[in-house]
Amino acid sequence: MAPTFSFPKGGVHPPEAKAYTEHLTVEPLPLPDEIDLILSQHIGAPCVPTVAKKQEIGEGALVGTVEKGLGVPLHSPVSGTVKAVGNCVHPIRVSAPAITIKVDKEAAPIVWQQSSWEHLDAQALLGKIKDGGIIGIGGAGFPTHVKLKPPADAKIDTLILNGAECEPYITADHRTMVEQTDKIVEGARILLTVLGINTCVIAIETNKPDAIGAMSEAVAARPADGMDISVAALSVKYPTGSEKQLIQAITGRKVPAMALPSAVGVVVHNVSTTKAVYDAVVLDKPLLEKVVTVSGGGIERPANLLVKVGTRISDIASFCGGVNERCERVVLGGPMMGFAVSTLAVPITKTTSSILFLREDEIDTRPLSACIRCGWCLDACPMGLEPKEAGIYVEAGRAEDTAQFGVFDCFECGSCAFVCPAKRPLVQFIRLAKMKAKRS
Amino acid sequence: MWTVFGCLVPPLLLSVFVFGVQVLFIAAVSVLSCMAVEAASQKMLGRPLTYLDGSAALTGMLLAFVIPPGVPILMPALGAVMAIYIGKHLMGGLGYNIFNPALLARAFLLATFPVAMTSAWLPPITDGAIFTYLSGIDGMTTATPLAVLKDQGMAAFIERFGEPRDIYMSFFLGWRPGCIGETSGLLVVLGGLYLMYRRYITWHIPVSVIGSIAILTWIFGGESLFGGDPLLAVLSGGALLGAFYMATCYVTSPTMRSAQLVYGVGIGALTVLIRLKGGYPEGICYAILLMNPLSPVLDTWFKPKRFAPPLRGEQ
Numbered sequence: 064m065a066p067t068f069s070f071p072k073g074g075v076h077p078p079e080a081k082a083y084t085e086h087l088t089v090e091p092l093p094l095p096d097e098i099d100l101i102l103s104q105h106i107g108a109p110c111v112p113t114v115a116k117k118q119e120i121g122e123g124a125l126v127g128t129v130e131k132g133l134g135v136p137l138h139s140p141v142s143g144t145v146k147a148v149g150n151c152v153h154p155i156r157v158s159a160p161a162i163t164i165k166v167d168k169e170a171a172p173i174v175w176q177q178s179s180w181e182h183l184d185a186q187a188l189l190g191k192i193k194d195g196g197i198i199g200i201g202g203a204g205f206p207t208h209v210k211l212k213p214p215a216d217a218k219i220d221t222l223i224l225n226g227a228e229c230e231p232y233i234t235a236d237h238r239t240m241v242e243q244t245d246k247i248v249e250g251a252r253i254l255l256t257v258l259g260i261n262t263c264v265i266a267i268e269t270n271k272p273d274a275i276g277a278m279s280e281a282v283a284a285r286p287a288d289g290m291d292i293s294v295a296a297l298s299v300k301y302p303t304g305s306e307k308q309l310i311q312a313i314t315g316r317k318v319p320a321m322a323l324p325s326a327v328g329v330v331v332h333n334v335s336t337t338k339a340v341y342d343a344v345v346l347d348k349p350l351l352e353k354v355v356t357v358s359g360g361g362i363e364r365p366a367n368l369l370v371k372v373g374t375r376i377s378d379i380a381s382f383c384g385g386v387n388e389r390c391e392r393v394v395l396g397g398p399m400m401g402f403a404v405s406t407l408a409v410p411i412t413k414t415t416s417s418i419l420f421l422r423e424d425e426i427d428t429r430p431l432s433a434c435i436r437c438g439w440c441l442d443a444c445p446m447g448l449e450p451k452e453a454g455i456y457v458e459a460g461r462a463e464d465t466a467q468f469g470v471f472d473c474f475e476c477g478s479c480a481f482v483c484p485a486k487r488p489l490v491q492f493i494r495l496a497k498m499k500a501k502r503s
Numbered sequence: 504m505w506t507v508f509g510c511l512v513p514p515l516l517l518s519v520f521v522f523g524v525q526v527l528f529i530a531a532v533s534v535l536s537c538m539a540v541e542a543a544s545q546k547m548l549g550r551p552l553t554y555l556d557g558s559a560a561l562t563g564m565l566l567a568f569v570i571p572p573g574v575p576i577l578m579p580a581l582g583a584v585m586a587i588y589i590g591k592h593l594m595g596g597l598g599y600n601i602f603n604p605a606l607l608a609r610a611f612l613l614a615t616f617p618v619a620m621t622s623a624w625l626p627p628i629t630d631g632a633i634f635t636y637l638s639g640i641d642g643m644t645t646a647t648p649l650a651v652l653k654d655q656g657m658a659a660f661i662e663r664f665g666e667p668r669d670i671y672m673s674f675f676l677g678w679r680p681g682c683i684g685e686t687s688g689l690l691v692v693l694g695g696l697y698l699m700y701r702r703y704i705t706w707h708i709p710v711s712v713i714g715s716i717a718i719l720t721w722i723f724g725g726e727s728l729f730g731g732d733p734l735l736a737v738l739s740g741g742a743l744l745g746a747f748y749m750a751t752c753y754v755t756s757p758t759m760r761s762a763q764l765v766y767g768v769g770i771g772a773l774t775v776l777i778r779l780k781g782g783y784p785e786g787i788c789y790a791i792l793l794m795n796p797l798s799p800v801l802d803t804w805f806k807p808k809r810f811a812p813p814l815r816g817e818q
């Protein structure tokens with residue numbers, strides 16, 4: 064058995080709960096009646112709509128562009144008619160600018176043509192990735208082409224493909240690795256070409272042996288290309304899929320606070336993003352759909368679905384047999400970092416990896432109390448921060464003095480809140496702290 | 504909290520077995536009055552009612568563990584008022600109290616009822632073969648073994664209790680006089696190990712407390728340097744109970760593991776100092792109370808190691 068990699072400090076072992084869906088092949092969701100394309104799918108400037116009400120559009124048509132600043136264009140994943148350019152329900156911000164499209168279910172789906180990419184240079188490849196609307200679909204939603212253009216003084220030597228998928232329940236990356244293996248490997252070769260480097264490590268948690276097996280075989284079976292691509296097994300520990308922890312586990316390097324991975328010569332992309340890069344470069348197909356894990360004890364039929372971006376949760380839930388009466392909470396994203404939604408009218412975005420319908424026994428219902436100073440959050444925090452102190456300061460109305468506890472290094476993984484026996488909302492406290500605290 | 508409470512039930516049952524059924528009454532009075540005082544204090548101070556969360560019950564159990572089995576039945580009730588109302592709620596409530604409430608109550612009772620608290624020892628009622636010599640010692644109304652050792656020296660100790668090596672076993676298993684909870688070192692250690700296994704507590708505090716008591720007693724505790732008896736020191740005077748259950752109290756101990764080591768050694772050193780130079784053989788109670796207020800200070804000295812500092816010039 065090859066050695067497994069892990070990060071040394073902190074981390075937790077929440078129940079994995081992946082058995083619901085890890086063996087289920089991805090099935091396409093039938094076209095819904097309507098979709099809502101939120102204009103800010105990514106980190107950066109929101110898209111400006113390029114279509115008007117009543118306009119007819121085809122599948123893959125450009126509907127939004129970014130004129131200034133960081134961003135990628137937005138495409139319509141369906142053929143249909145623009146019903147409104149206005150607002151829709153947004154999971155966090157209550158409502159957000161969006162384009163609502165009435166889906167034409169009769170339109171013939173596009174067949175995307177394969178073309179070779181080997182003759183293209185880095186610039187041309189980057190252009191295709193940007194034009195394809197590719198962003199980090201593992202969660203952060205950072206435009207992929209920006210991550211592929213590290214600062215000029217950074218000496219990049221390693222590309223890490225993140226297949227850790229350490230959040231409980233979610234199996235979207237897992238199924239993509241098992242079912243789209245060759246496309247991920249091809250995508251890795253494209254990314255290496257863009258970066259002008261040779262080394263790529265595909266990192267996967269050991270709880271996905273079939274994905275490790277499939278990826279290893281595909282890596283070994285690819286034609287000779289002079290590239291050094293390998294698969295590395297990660298010990299199961301949350302949050303090993305977080306960028307800094309992943310880089311430390313694989314390379315031993317520590318990304319400094321406030322710095323990007325390029326500072327230590329590494330670029331990280333998610334495996335599903337890599338598959339999307341393949342689509343954009345080889346098929347000229349923009350990012351239109353997303354593998355979403357629908358799971359939890361509150362849904363009749365858990366599944367891995369291929370869903371058009373913009374599909375509402377309600378359409379997904381009814382395809383999965385509906386929500387049963389034991390469902391207590393609907394969470395967009397994983398149980399550790401996701402957030403609860405209050406209405407099923409919320410549409411999914413490019414970064415939605417899962418929708419969880421959780422029963423009472425799957426959520427934490429312990430009552431909140433004062434900090435009892437057990438110190439567990441200090442042990443759990445992978446960044447060596449002091450969530451307990453930040454929480455106490457925020458409660459005492461001194462949020463502006465919390466920079467000393469490292470709140471700006473916090474990436475809101477939720478490990479501290481997970482272990483807290485007093486069930487203190489430590490991540491929410493830290494979010495507040497970040498808003499008010501002054502960077503020293 | 505109820506898990507920790509559960510860990511204390513086996514030693515309590517043993518104590519009932521050893522000292523008689525009045526132990527059960529004392530424990531029941533202590534636990535129930537702590538919960539009642541918790542409820543009353545929370546009502547009075549307009550705080551949410553949490554008297555069923557196990558925290559007050561645990562304090563009550565620990566309080567019962569550190570008083571002698573022969574005290575009047577109302578004493579634990581008085582202790583409960585001291586522990587919960589004054590020691591906990593007037594100091595800010597759960598999470599804010601500086602001192603361990605059970606030990607604070609014990610110190611209070613000891614100052615108020617010095618006679619009962621230091622002489623209400625009961626002889627073990629079961630005469631195990633190893634213990635016959637103790638049944639001869641008129642009701643054990645005078646002193647615990649450590650007190651004899653301190654006041655009258657080794658010769659008297661041996662005369663009354665036998666060679667130390669013969670009594671390790673009885674101390675460890677529980678056939679000996681003492682406070683309700685200090686009877687059996689074995690059950691206390693087993694409960695403590697279970698709590699470690701369940702990760703309720705870590706090794707840092709118990710090991711540093713016990714280790715420093717053993718080493719310092721070995722060095723300074725005998726008639727000559729390095730002539731002390733570390734095993735006896737650890738098995739007696741409530742040291743194990745203090746190390747596993749009192750010193751590890753979350754609220755009153757430091758949160759950083761490194762700070763906990765310093766804290767534990769501080770408790771161990773003070774315990775030995777009080778035992779050897781001060782008036783109380785059960786010095787660990789005061790040692791812990793003395794170290795309690797240092798916990799927040801220690802926490803500001805020891806900071807977790809950050810993942811990686813920012814690059815120069817960026818912040």
Ligand code: SF4
Nearest residue numbers: 444473475476477479
């Ligand atoms: S949410 Fe922030 S403070 Fe809490 S464990 Fe994660 S990084 Fe540390």
Ligand code: SF4
Nearest residue numbers: 434435437438440483
């Ligand atoms: S885990 Fe919760 S109760 Fe324990 S120290 Fe941290 S904030 Fe306080």
